[in-house]
Amino acid sequence: MHQKLKEAFHRELKSGKELFFLSRFEESFSHLERAHILGQMDVMAHTISHYWMLRIAIRTKSWKDTCGQIIRIPAGIVGSAVGIVPTGNTGGSNVSATKSMDIPKDLQEFLKYGDTMSTKIEKNSKIFLRLALAASFLSAVADRFGIWGKAGSPGVAWGNMESFLGYTAMLNPWAPEFLSNSLGYVATGLEVVLGVFLIIGFRLKESSLISFVLLLIFALSMTFTGGVKGPLDYSVFTASAASLLLFSSCKKEV
Numbered sequence: 001m002h003q004k005l006k007e008a009f010h011r012e013l014k015s016g017k018e019l020f021f022l023s024r025f026e027e028s029f030s031h032l033e034r035a036h037i038l039g040q041m042d043v044m045a046h047t048i049s050h051y052w053m054l055r056i057a058i059r060t061k062s063w064k065d066t067c068g069q070i071i072r073i074p075a076g077i078v079g080s081a082v083g084i085v086p087t088g089n090t091g092g093s094n095v096s097a098t099k100s101m102d103i104p105k106d107l108q109e110f111l112k113y114g115d116t117m118s119t120k121i122e123k124n125s126k127i128f129l130r131l132a133l134a135a136s137f138l139s140a141v142a143d144r145f146g147i148w149g150k151a152g153s154p155g156v157a158w159g160n161m162e163s164f165l166g167y168t169a170m171l172n173p174w175a176p177e178f179l180s181n182s183l184g185y186v187a188t189g190l191e192v193v194l195g196v197f198l199i200i201g202f203r204l205k206e207s208s209l210i211s212f213v214l215l216l217i218f219a220l221s222m223t224f225t226g227g228v229k230g231p232l233d234y235s236v237f238t239a240s241a242a243s244l245l246l247f248s249s250c251k252k253e254v
Contacts, residue, residue, distance in 0.1 A: 001039075001041075001042045001045065001114065002113035002114055004110055004113050005038060005110045005111065005113045005114045006045075008038055008107070008110040009035055009038040009039045009042075009045050012031045012032070012034040012035035012038060013031070013032070013035045013048065013049065013052070015028075015031040016028045016029070016030075016031035016032040016035060016052055017052065019031065020052065020055065020056060020059075023059075025056050025059065025060055028052075028056060029053065029056055029092065032049055032052050032053050032056070032091070033090035033091060033092060034090075034104070034107060035048075035049045035052075036049040036050070036053075036089070036090055036091035037088055037089070037090060037091075037103060037104070037107055037111075038107060038110060038111065038114075040076075040079075040080060040085045040087075040089070040091075041080060041083065041085065041114050041115045041117075041120055042080060042114075043077055043080040043081050046076045046077070046079075046080040046085075047073060047076060047077055047080075049091060050069055050072050050073045050076055050091060051073065053065075053069050053072075053091060053092060054066065054069035054070065054073070057069055057093070064093060065092070065093040065094075067093075068092075068093025069093065071097075072091065072093075072097055075097065076091075081124070082120075082121065082124055083115070083117055083118075083119075083120025083121040083123070083124050084117065084121065085117065086098050086099055086100040086101070087100045087101070087103065087117065088100055088101035088102055088103040089101055122249070126246065126249055129242055129245070129246050130198045130199070130201065130204070130246065131198070131199065132242070133194075133195075133198055133208075133211060133239060133242060133243060133246070134194070134195040134196070134198035134199045135195075136239060137191040137192070137194055137195035137198070137211075138191070138192070138195040140157075140191060141188055141191050141192055141195070143156060143157050143158050143159065143164075144158050144159075144160065144161050144163075144164040144188060145160070145161065146159050146160050151163050161184075161188075164184055164188070165180070165181050165184045168180050168181070168183055168184035168187070169181075170225060171218075171221040171222065171225050172221065173225065187214065187218075190210065190214055191214075194207050194210060194211050194214070198211070204246070204250045205247060205250040208243050208244075208246040208247035208250060209243075209244075209247045211239075211240075211243035211246075212240055212241075212243035212244040212247060215236055215239050215240035215243055216237075216240040218231070218236050218240075219231040219236040219237045219240055222234075222236060
C-alpha cells in the first residue's frame with residue numbers, strides 16, 4: 001500500500017474509531033465507508049474497515065448489518081487478495097457487495113497511488129503461476145526420490161531415480177547410456193533450482209525462460225517417442241506455454 005494512500009486510509013479509520021467511542025455511530029460509519037473505499041485493494045485495510053463496521057452493527061443491535069458484515073469479512077479478504085473488488089463500494093450492508101459506485105473526488109487523488117483491479121489481478125496471477133510451476137517441478141523431483149511412494153504405487157510415476165533414468169533413456173533413444181543418465185541428472189538438478197527460484201522470485205526472467213525451454217524439450221521428446229497424447233494428458237505443453245507467458249510478463253531486471 002502506497003504511503004500516501006495508507007495515510008489517507010488511517011486518517012479516515014482514526015476518525016471513525018474516535019466517533020465510535022463517542023457513540024456517534026452514524027458519523028463513525030461515514031468515515032469507515034471512506035476508509036473502506038481507500039483500503040479495498042489491501043487485505044488488512046479492507047478487513048479492518050469491515051471489522052469496525054461490524055462493531056457498529058453489534059453496538060446498534062442491527063442484526064441484519066451484523067450478518068452482512070460477518071459475510072463481507074471473509075469475502076473481502078478473498079476479493080482483496082485476488083484483486084477483484086467493486087470499485088468505490090462503501091462496504092455497508094445497505095449496498096450490494098458487488099456494486100461499483102462513484103468515488104468521492106477528494107478520495108480519487110489518493111487511489112491513483114494504489115493498484116487498480118487489473119494490475120492487482122496481474123500481480124496475483126503472476127505469483128500463482130510461479131508457485132504452480134514450482135510445485136510441478138518439485139513434485140516431479142520428489143517422485144524420483146520416492147517421497148510420493150515406492151515405484152509401482154498408485155499415482156507414482158517413477159518412485160526412484162533408477163526408474164526415471166530408464167524413462168530418460170526411453171525419451172532419448174539416440175543417446176548412449178552415460179549421456180542419457182547425465183541428461184536425467186541435469187534435468188533433475190535444473191528442476192530443483194528452477195522450483196526454488198520460482199518460489200522466492202529470484203531471477204524470474206531467466207528462470208521462466210529456462211523453464212519454457214526445458215518443458216518444451218520434455219514435451220517434444222515425449223511426442224516423438226510415444227505420441228502427442230502423453231504430453232497433452234500431463235499438460236506439458238501447457239506448462240511450457242505458461243512459462244513463456246511468465247517470461248513475457250517479467251520486467252527486465254537491472
